[in-house]
Amino acid sequence: MLNQTAEYALRAMTWLAMTPERLVATSELAEHTKVPPHYLAKVLQQLAAADLVTGRRGVGGGYKIAREAGDITMLEVIRAVSPVERIRACPLGIESHGTVLCPLHKRADAVAKAVIEIYDQHTLKDIIEDDSPTPLCHARPQELGLPRQNGNGTANGHSPDA
Amino acid sequence: MLNQTAEYALRAMTWLAMTPERLVATSELAEHTKVPPHYLAKVLQQLAAADLVTGRRGVGGGYKIAREAGDITMLEVIRAVSPVERIRACPLGIESHGTVLCPLHKRADAVAKAVIEIYDQHTLKDIIEDDSPTPLCHARPQELGLPRQNGNGTANGHSPDA
Numbered sequence: 517m518l519n520q521t522a523e524y525a526l527r528a529m530t531w532l533a534m535t536p537e538r539l540v541a542t543s544e545l546a547e548h549t550k551v552p553p554h555y556l557a558k559v560l561q562q563l564a565a566a567d568l569v570t571g572r573r574g575v576g577g578g579y580k581i582a583r584e585a586g587d588i589t590m591l592e593v594i595r596a597v598s599p600v601e602r603i604r605a606c607p608l609g610i611e612s613h614g615t616v617l618c619p620l621h622k623r624a625d626a627v628a629k630a631v632i633e634i635y636d637q638h639t640l641k642d643i644i645e646d647d648s649p650t651p652l653c654h655a656r657p658q659e660l661g662l663p664r665q666n667g668n669g670t671a672n673g674h675s676p677d678a
Numbered sequence: 679m680l681n682q683t684a685e686y687a688l689r690a691m692t693w694l695a696m697t698p699e700r701l702v703a704t705s706e707l708a709e710h711t712k713v714p715p716h717y718l719a720k721v722l723q724q725l726a727a728a729d730l731v732t733g734r735r736g737v738g739g740g741y742k743i744a745r746e747a748g749d750i751t752m753l754e755v756i757r758a759v760s761p762v763e764r765i766r767a768c769p770l771g772i773e774s775h776g777t778v779l780c781p782l783h784k785r786a787d788a789v790a791k792a793v794i795e796i797y798d799q800h801t802l803k804d805i806i807e808d809d810s811p812t813p814l815c816h817a818r819p820q821e822l823g824l825p826r827q828n829g830n831g832t833a834n835g836h837s838p839d840a
Contacts, residue, residue: 517679517762517793518786523769526782550770590785600679607685608712619808620688623752623800624680630792631679638785646781 517631522594524551524559529593530652532569533585533640539571539578549652559597566596586641594635602628679793684756686713686721691755692814694731695747695802701733701740711814721759728758748803756797764790 518526527549532540542560546553560579563569568588571579581588594600603625605615617625643652680688689711694702704722708715722741725731730750733741743750756762765787767777779787805814 517790523782523786530782616811618814619805619810620685620692620814622808622810623796623805624685627679627793627796630796631789634785634789634792643781643785646784648781648784649778652780652782 518594519598521555521559521597524549524555525563525593525597526590527551527652528556528559529563529568529581529588529640530643532579532581533588533644534652536581536585539576539580541578545579562597563593566592568593568596581640584641585644586639588640589636590638590640590643591632591635593640600628600632600635602632680756681760683717683721683759686711686717687725687755687759688752689713689814690718690721690741691725691730691743691750691802692805694741694743695750695806696814698743698747701738701742703740707741724759725755728754730755730758743802746803747806748801750802751798752800752802752805753794753797755802762790762794762797764794 528545528551531545531549542557543553545551545560546556549556551559560569560571564571564579568582569579570582571577591600603617603621606617607621690707690713693707693711704719705715707713707722708718711718713721722731722733726733726741730744731741732744733739753762765779765783768779769783
């Protein structure tokens with residue numbers, strides 16, 4: 517449902533959505549999101565290629581979110597790193613099937629449709645403004661004393677997730 | 679949504695559901711379901727371990743479905759070869775999260791729930807009795823002149839998928 521790369525991408529994007537106005541170094545992002553640094557570097561390149569983050573190399577460099585968190589769906593993040601698609605034609609390439617799916621692929625496509633619809637309904641803003649008592653990974657940036665500046669200024673009152 | 683092993687398992691089980699009263703050799707099953715023979719042999723072992731098929735080795739050996747097709751859901755077949763589970767506790771093992779999911783995993787779990795519900799709604803009987811004009815893979819057993827004996831005797835009138 518959510519492969520490891522997609523999960524890493526979502527964790528990284530969620531953190532960057534919480535710190536939208538500063539560059540976050542890959543090492544810092546890796547620490548907060550608990551993603552292995554080398555793996556994260558690769559994921560960030562894919563997110564940059566999909567225009568979801570912008571980055572700057574070198575000292576003081578890092579990544580920041582490229583657009584408003586409310587404008588980026590979970591689906592878009594997942595698709596930046598792994599394909600999540602409807603089944604439009606026979607995956608076996610059986611010519612006579614064409615776009616008429618067999619009973620098996622028809623049901624697999626119904627599942628793909630449901631998955632896509634759910635992930636498309638939720639933006640990164642929904643995630644960072646969710647009132648769950650358990651924030652992403654370890655804590656929210658402001659709980660770690662990090663600058664946050666997410667534009668709406670409404671800090672939430674959750675206690676740190678130590 | 680449906681990894682390759684799960685897809686192979688479903689194709690094999692669907693074919694065996696259409697030929698429930700005879701042993702089908704792995705090589706024959708591989709040909710009809712278009713699954714690589716060595717891969718299929720491994721999948722069949724997993725299906726046997728999950729009590730979904732029974733097999734006999736040696737000359738004249740092969741596999742047959744272990745239960746009624748109407749009693750086996752797609753979900754059961756998929757779970758025999760790969761985990762499809764709800765997210766019950768923090769996948770990162772963050773102790774303070776426990777079973778209270780973060781906003782990200784809460785949504786991933788909603789997707790898992792939807793996927794499980796859909797695959798649990800459909801049995802192998804639903805698949806083989808579906809009136810899709812495109813049968814599984816290449817054809818139905820009876821269209822290849824193979825014995826079928828699926829118990830209900832209601833052959834369908836679809837033309838071969840040549």
